[in-house]
Structures are given as structure tokens and as C-alpha cells.
Amino acid sequence: MAGDEQDRRARFEALAAGLVEPLRRYLARRTDPATADDVLSETLLVCWRRLEEVPEEPLPWAYAVARHALANAERSARRQRRVAGRVAALDPPAAVTADEPEVDVPLDEALAALRAEDAELLRLWAWEQLGPSEIAAVLGLTPNAVSIRLHRARGRLREELRKIGSPAGHEGSRGRSRS
Amino acid sequence: MSEPFDGQLDDDPRLRERLRAVDPAASLAPADPDRVARLLEATMSSTDHETETETETSGRTPRRAPFAWIAAAAAVLVLGGVAVAVTTTGDGDGERTPTAGGGGTDAPAVLTLAAPAAQEARCMVPTADVLAGQEVAFLGTVEEVADDTVVLAVDEQYAGTEADEVRVESPAEQMQLLVGAVDFRDGEQYLVSATDGRVTVCGFSGPATGELQTLYAEAFGG
Numbered sequence: 256m257a258g259d260e261q262d263r264r265a266r267f268e269a270l271a272a273g274l275v276e277p278l279r280r281y282l283a284r285r286t287d288p289a290t291a292d293d294v295l296s297e298t299l300l301v302c303w304r305r306l307e308e309v310p311e312e313p314l315p316w317a318y319a320v321a322r323h324a325l326a327n328a329e330r331s332a333r334r335q336r337r338v339a340g341r342v343a344a345l346d347p348p349a350a351v352t353a354d355e356p357e358v359d360v361p362l363d364e365a366l367a368a369l370r371a372e373d374a375e376l377l378r379l380w381a382w383e384q385l386g387p388s389e390i391a392a393v394l395g396l397t398p399n400a401v402s403i404r405l406h407r408a409r410g411r412l413r414e415e416l417r418k419i420g421s422p423a424g425h426e427g428s429r430g431r432s433r434s
Numbered sequence: 435m436s437e438p439f440d441g442q443l444d445d446d447p448r449l450r451e452r453l454r455a456v457d458p459a460a461s462l463a464p465a466d467p468d469r470v471a472r473l474l475e476a477t478m479s480s481t482d483h484e485t486e487t488e489t490e491t492s493g494r495t496p497r498r499a500p501f502a503w504i505a506a507a508a509a510v511l512v513l514g515g516v517a518v519a520v521t522t523t524g525d526g527d528g529e530r531t532p533t534a535g536g537g538g539t540d541a542p543a544v545l546t547l548a549a550p551a552a553q554e555a556r557c558m559v560p561t562a563d564v565l566a567g568q569e570v571a572f573l574g575t576v577e578e579v580a581d582d583t584v585v586l587a588v589d590e591q592y593a594g595t596e597a598d599e600v601r602v603e604s605p606a607e608q609m610q611l612l613v614g615a616v617d618f619r620d621g622e623q624y625l626v627s628a629t630d631g632r633v634t635v636c637g638f639s640g641p642a643t644g645e646l647q648t649l650y651a652e653a654f655g656g
Contacts, residue, residue: 264478271474280459299477323630326567359456372595381453395569395631396595397546404543404595409446 267303274302274317277383281318282325284382290328297324315385315392322393361421368415373408380405545570545588545597547628549604549612550635560637562652568627568634570594571654573642575623581606584618586626592654593627600626602633616640625650 278298282291298321302309310316366374379390387405388398396404416422454460547570565571571593574586584602591597604612615635618624623642627634640646 267478268474271470271477275470275473276464279465280462283459283462284457296473296477299473300480303477303480359452362452362456370595376595377453381450382457382459400543400545400595407543409449412449413446 263306267306270302270306270309270313271299274299274313277314278317278321281321281383284378286325286329290325294321294324294328297328312389312392315389318379318383318385318393319395361416361419364419365412365415365421369408369411373404373411376401376405376408377412543595543597543599545594545600546631547600547602548632549602549608550632551608560649562649565627565638565649565653566593567629568593568638569629570600571625571627571650572597572600573623573625573650574600576618576620579613579618579620582609584609584613586624589623592650 275295278295279291282294285291286294298317301320301324302313302317366377369377376390376394379385379393385393387401390396390405391398391401394401413422571591572586572588573590573592574588576584577587577599578585582603582605586600586602588597588600602609602612612618612633612635616624616626616633616639624640625642625646626639628639633639637646637649
């Protein structure tokens with residue numbers, strides 16, 4: 256018994272070693288530091304309890320756990336909800352080092368103009384750097400659906416950027432003449 | 435049906451780079467190793483009783499959604515047990531125009547959902563607040579009811595990535611429960627919500643009438 260327990264602990268520690276930093280970043284991008292801490296604990300707890308179910312590719316699974324734990328946390332603090340994305344984007348977490356993220360106001364505005372689902376797809380793609388099948392695992396969708404929606408979300412973001420007058424992406428080379 | 439067409443759709447690395455440049459976590463300092471060690475220790479020594487009563491021992495339930503346990507947390511109604519007593523503000527302005535599809539060249543977006551896991555006999559009291567937290571919610575017309583599939587054409591979408599068509603696919607047994615709970619019939623209009631890719635029942639999905647309409651209007655109208 257003791258040996259089993261030791262073994263389980265060792266497996267969890269090995270797993271957690273690879274999850275903590277990505278999860279911290281994931282949460283720092285989406286909520287305030289206090290909630291991020293809470294949700295990180297909650298997420299690790301789920302990983303520990305459900306260690307036997309953690310798939311071979313643990314990170315998307317763990318993101319999905321964190322995503323749901325975060326949704327629960329925000330449901331109980333609903334008022335924060337709308338603000339969370341922006342807080343994360345505009346107000347870097349306290350524990351930052353030298354490199355401040357760039358300020359790109361048009362991009363913030365364009366992202367804010369998107370539907371929440373589209374913006375989240377784009378974050379998972381660009382910030383977590385996940386591929387469609389990984390995003391699918393996080394969101395509980397099929398990879399094909401993710402590919403299609405991601406494609407559309409990128410199109411919508413480009414469109415918003417064009418509206419704002421700050422075109423981007425592969426059509427952006429002609430500069431900012433459009434309105 | 436296996437490979438998503440990653441490579442064929444544009445990847446737009448420039449857009450990705452631009453997004454990455456504003457990543458709010460890019461400058462997040464790594465966690466203090468001592469704190470992480472303490473956190474892991476606290477995690478492993480936590481007693482296991484808070485959230486769930488579901489046994490960890492059986493691997494019996496096939497393809498259980500990873501988060502089914504969350505849905506089971508607030509026990510109250512019995513599946514199929516019915517009528518929602520919700521006080522209403524009912525101004526019925528839940529009408530929201532579905533966002534127009536941006537790229538007209540795309541194939542119709544199909545969203546695939548599953549029936550709720552069969553073991554979930556209990557569920558939450560339907561409230562607008564909980565409903566508003568559902569990942570997918572839409573008004574749809576049933577186009578097909580088969581043993582293991584229900585196909586709905588989306589008439590209006592209130593939450594979730596937009597789709598033109600929703601297919602609910604599950605093994606016949608689970609589907610039977612769902613069809614029984616929601617009473618899906620060909621040609622009728624339904625309000626349907628889902629989370630974790632599974633249709634939520636227990637008063638959250640059903641024929642688009644009276645109380646349910648009010649509930650949806652309350653959840654998504656403002």
C-alpha cells in the first residue's frame with residue numbers, strides 16, 4: 256500500500272512538473288492573480304484525484320480542467336467575468352520581470368469586438384500555441400470543427416482590425432489605408 | 435474523417451505573431467520552486483471528500499466526459515422530473531440575431547454534441563444564471579431523429595461558437611434517454627443547451643415553449 260501511494264505521488268509530481276508553468280500562464284492570461292492561484296490549486300487537485308484518467312497528452316486535458324474550474328470560479332464571481340479578459344490583457348500580472356508585453360491597442364479592441372468563443376480560440380492558438388486537435392481536446396470539440404472555427408475567427412479578427420484601420424496578417428502589407 | 439485540414443486552411447503566422455506580442459503571460463516570472471513544492475504537497479495531502487461522490491475505482495463508464503462530475507455536483511432534480519418554477523421578468527427580448535458568417539466560402543458549420551452520460555440521474559435546478567453559463571445554447575428545429583442521432587438546424591444561436599447545424603450523436607441507449615427527456619420530434623422547435631459537448635437536460639433543454647422560452651430570454655436576452 257505504502258509503495259503504491261509512493262508511486263502515485265511520484266507520478267503526480269512528474270506530471271505536475273510539466274503542468275504548473277503552462278497552467279499558470281494559461282490562468283494569468285485569463286483572470287486576476289488571486290483567482291489564478293485558486294484555480295491552479297483546484298486544477299492540480301483534480302489532476303491528483305483523477306490521476307488514473309490523465310491522458311498521455313496531459314496538457315490539453317489539464318487546460319480543460321482549468322478552464323472548467325475557472326468557469327466555476329467566475330460563475331460565483333460573475334461580475335468579474337466580462338472584465339477578466341481585459342484585465343489580463345491590459346494589466347500584466349504583478350509578478351512580472353523586465354519584458355512588458357507590447358501595447359497594441361487596435362488588437363485589444365479587435366479582440367474585444369469578437370465573440371468570446373472566437374477570441375478564446377485565437378488565444379489558445381496564439382498564446383497557448385495549440386494545434387486544432389489540442390484545442391479540440393480543451394474545448395470538447397472535434398478537430399475539424401476547431402479548424403473551421405479557427406479559420407473563421409482569424410478572418411473575423413482580420414476584419415475587425417481592418418475596420419479599426421490596422422490591418423494585419425497576410426493581407427496587411429499594404430498598410431493602413433482602409434477604414 | 436481523421437485528419438483535420440490544418441495545413442490547408444490559412445495559418446496566418448503574422449497574425450499569430452501579433453497576438454503573441456501582446457501575450458499577458460509572456461513576462462510572467464516562473465513560480466518559486468518552494469511554493470510549487472508546497473502547493474503540490476498540499477494537493478497530495480488534501481482529503482478527498484469535497485466535490486464528488488463518484489467512485490474513482492471503476493473504469494466502467496465508457497467515454498465519460500471528464501467533467502461530468504461537475505454537473506452532478508448540485509443535486510436536486512431527477513432526470514425527466516420536470517417543471518421549472520422560475521420567476522420571470524419575461525420581456526421576451528431574447529431575440530438575438532445570429533452573427534452572420536464571415537467567410538461565405540466555408541461549408542456549413544456543424545456542431546456535434548453528445549447526449550448526457552447515462553449515469554447522471556441528478557442535475558441542477560434550472561436557473562437563468564446557470565443557463566447563461568452554458569457553453570452552447572441555441573434555438574433549433576429538429577430535422578432528423580434516429581436511433582443514435584438527432585439533427586437540428588440552428589435557427590438562433592445564443593451561446594457557443596456559431597453553427598448552422600447541430601448533430602447530437604450518442605450510443606442508442608443514451609440517446610433514448612435524451613430523446614425521452616427532451617421529447618425531440620421531427621419538425622418541432624427546441625431550445626437546447628450544452629456544456630462539455632453534452633446536451634444539458636433537467637429543464638435546460640426542451641421544446642421551445644412557455645417557461646423555457648422565458649428562461650432563455652432571461653439568460654440571454656440582456
